[in-house]
Amino acid sequence: MTELFQSIESASPDQPVAAGCRLFLLRGMIYAGLGRADDARSDYEIAIAEAKEFGERPSLWRLHAAMARLFEAQGNTSEAEAQRALGRQVVSDLAADVPEAELRAAFVREAERRLSGAPISVTPGS
Secondary structure, three states, X not given: OHHHHHHHHHOOOOOHHHHHXXXXXXXXXXXXXXXXXXXXXXXXXXXXXXXXXXXXXXXXXXXXXXXXXXXXXXXXXXXXXXXXXXXXXXXXXXXXXXXXXXXXXXXXXXXXXXHOOOOOOOOOOO
């Protein structure tokens, strides 16, 4: 959670959409941790819509990962997998823009680890 707070604090004033998406991700994760699944889902859905509208892809794949975890916790594995697939597509699109093969592979590996259940970070580049 500390990393989430730090990433929000470090968002520059010219990145209000990124900061907003990170705040909704953070609040959704808090709600999920408190067992308030409906509130978590609402926050994730709002942030996903904003991220899509404004092209905030670094937040978008993390939001899909968080939504997948929420569905998984509710026993809805088909929806969880659908969210993971959406997240993987965003990761693939982001990775295509990374010219260095080693860096690209490291990013994809870490994103896949997080999409598969490892802790989610909202910090760009991680």
